Each structure stands twice: as structure tokens, then as C-alpha cells.
Amino acid sequence: MALSTRLLFLLRYPNTAQHSFKMSLPVSFAVAVWVRTTFSSAGFTLLVYDYVLTLRDEVTYIWNAPWTVVKVMFFINRYGNLAAQTFISLEESGLLADNSQSFCRKFALITTIFMLLSSESIHILVLMRAWAIWGTRERTKKIFIWSYVIYCLVQLGGAMGTLNRRHIFYFQYLDVVGVCVGRMPKFVWLSTFGRLGSFAMSSFHILKTIKLHSQEFRVLYPSGLVHVLVRDAIIFFVVSILSDGLTIASWTAFSDSPKYLLAKGFANPLLSVAGQRLVLNLRGLKTRTYETRDLSCEVDRQIQAAFGNVTALDNDDPEIEQGRGCEN
Numbered sequence: 001m002a003l004s005t006r007l008l009f010l011l012r013y014p015n016t017a018q019h020s021f022k023m024s025l026p027v028s029f030a031v032a033v034w035v036r037t038t039f040s041s042a043g044f045t046l047l048v049y050d051y052v053l054t055l056r057d058e059v060t061y062i063w064n065a066p067w068t069v070v071k072v073m074f075f076i077n078r079y080g081n082l083a084a085q086t087f088i089s090l091e092e093s094g095l096l097a098d099n100s101q102s103f104c105r106k107f108a109l110i111t112t113i114f115m116l117l118s119s120e121s122i123h124i125l126v127l128m129r130a131w132a133i134w135g136t137r138e139r140t141k142k143i144f145i146w147s148y149v150i151y152c153l154v155q156l157g158g159a160m161g162t163l164n165r166r167h168i169f170y171f172q173y174l175d176v177v178g179v180c181v182g183r184m185p186k187f188v189w190l191s192t193f194g195r196l197g198s199f200a201m202s203s204f205h206i207l208k209t210i211k212l213h214s215q216e217f218r219v220l221y222p223s224g225l226v227h228v229l230v231r232d233a234i235i236f237f238v239v240s241i242l243s244d245g246l247t248i249a250s251w252t253a254f255s256d257s258p259k260y261l262l263a264k265g266f267a268n269p270l271l272s273v274a275g276q277r278l279v280l281n282l283r284g285l286k287t288r289t290y291e292t293r294d295l296s297c298e299v300d301r302q303i304q305a306a307f308g309n310v311t312a313l314d315n316d317d318p319e320i321e322q323g324r325g326c327e328n
Helices: 002-012 014-019 027-063 069-092 101-134 138-163 188-212 214-220 223-251 258-283 292-307 310-314
Strands: none
Touching: 027 069, 027 258, 069 101, 069 258, 101 138, 101 223, 101 258, 223 258
């Protein structure tokens, strides 16, 4: 088993063949590097594949729309993710490090900042798109926006302060594996509380908003589209949980293993794909159009829902008695 793993690793990194007889690379380390590079490749492939699948929707619903904050954030998240994951994939293929500790420190700093901004921006993007459809109180918007800004600034400050301490980061077996394999800082897991808090806060608000507006949502939008949105919202929620779980595992259980990069290389693309799909579907919502009679019927339904049978006072009107031809 050890021999086959070593041969597999040498095939994956042929530049290490010259060291094959004197290489002191542990088999478990080699396997962990292989797992990490495989998952990073899978994450990049998923991101590119979904981009190709959703490009038509992007052109239809985003490119042709007026310039707004949501549109700018969508472009930054979408193409920023593609650029950053390409950078990570090139590094994971062993093409960039060139046995440079300095490059690896910069790589760790850049990808950490990218991961934080990418994961939080997609949550903010989904929230902003939901607000654009259902609306929310101005005070609630300000609380969420400032909470996210403060959280991101604290996280960025902590990441930059930690990663700039050169004595903490020494990248192991760099001359052998050709990729940047460091260790996570000792107390980085504390930041997971903030990550879970931001996720719980945004999820609770979205679910509360949907519940408050569920009745009018069913009336205004076709049922098939509602099912698609519910499906994508559930997928986004589940993927967010899995992504945060994998990130926490990477920062704790795999803190001294090459697998710590799974959060950046796989969990982040997965979250971005789910979030971008949900935003595109929300952007593509088209409300039903009503004739005058339909609109009158809808007003009656809303009044009855709000005040019960108050309209029964006017039951002398035969048009009302017949429900104005409205469907129940």
C-alpha cells in the first residue's frame, strides 16, 4: 500500500523523481496532498462547469439589467471566484511555488482574504436580492450591513496580522511536493464562531422574510417557479452548512495537515455555485400580470385574509355574492 501510494505521488509530481531514493516524505503526508489537490481540481471544475451552464441566464438577467450594487457584487463574486480558483489550481499543480517560501506566504495571505470575502459576499448578495424582491425595514438593513462590515474587517485584520508573522509559517516539503503546505495558526478555530453567527443570522432573516411574504409570493409567482426557488434556497442552505462544516474541520482536525486547504479549494467553490444559482433565479422572477377583474379578485382575497368576513356586510351586492367570478 505504501509503495503504490508513493508511486502514485511520483506520477502526480514527476519533478520529485530525482529525489525518490532519498525522499523522506511520509506516506500519510503524500496521501493528504493528493486528496487536497484532487478536491481543489474538483472544486475548480465544478465552478467552471456551472459557469458554462448558467452563462445564458447571466446574460439575460444580469448583463441587460441596470447597474446596481447587486449587479456589481454579482460580477465581483462570480469572476473573482473564477480568477482566484484558477490561481489556486495553478499553484496546486506545482507550477507557481518554485520552492519559494516567500511566494507561499503571499499565496496563503491572498487566498485567505479571498475566501473570507467570497463566502461573506455571496451571503450578502443573496440577502440583497431577497430584500429587492420582498423588501425589509431600513433599520434591519443597516444592522445587517454594519454587522457584516465589522465582522469582515475583524476577520481580515486577524488574518493579515497572523499571516504576516513569518516565524509561524514554514511550508513543509516545499522542495519535494512543489505546493504550499503550511499549518493553520493555533487559535484560528475561534473565528468559526463568527462564521457560524453570520450564517445563522442571514439564514434566520431569509426564512423569516419568506414566511412573512409566503402568501403573496404564491399569488404573484407561478407555482413551478416557486418550487424551483424553494429547491435552490434549500440547496443553498444545505451547502452553506456543509461548507461551514468542512471549513471548521479544515481549521481544526486538519490544522497541521495539507487537507486544511479543502476549505479554499472545494468548500468555497461549492458555496459560490449554490449562491450564484439562487441569485440568478431570484433575478429571473417575473410576476403574473392581472386584468382589472383579476386585480379586483386579488384585492378581495387580501381583504378577506386580513379582516375575515368583513366583506360579508356587503352581501346585498349580487356581484360580491357571486365572488365576482373569482376562483377560490
